[in-house]
Amino acid sequence: MYEFKVSTGSRSELLDITAEVQKAVGSSGVEEGTCLVFVPHTTAAVTINEGADPAVRRDIESELDKIIPWNDGYAHAEGNSAAHIKTSLVGSSEIVLIAGGRLVLGTWQSIYFCEFDGPRNRKVYVKVTAD
């Protein structure tokens, strides 16, 4: 298993981690297989979406804020229920195929670490499995 750290700079943020995940795949030496990306946090997630236009990331963040406002009479005393709910909606893992030692992503796809209760220092786990 591979691990890398992510430092986030604001409460809500989508960070492109495609290069770090590809680095983990490269160091595994696996040419054909699968790559599991797992975020071990309850207020951060991972997703795959467009990497070309940064406006897409911003739209995802702002629409999630509208659907799940930060203050909405939540029961959880820590005060970050919105971050927990977003994390469950977006999810804690992604699986990407590997071919020729490279992640198989669509032309416009990038892998995003999703911070929902930053700024914090976070971890990402990557498990690469050969066919």
Ligand code: ZN
């Ligand atoms: Zn909490």
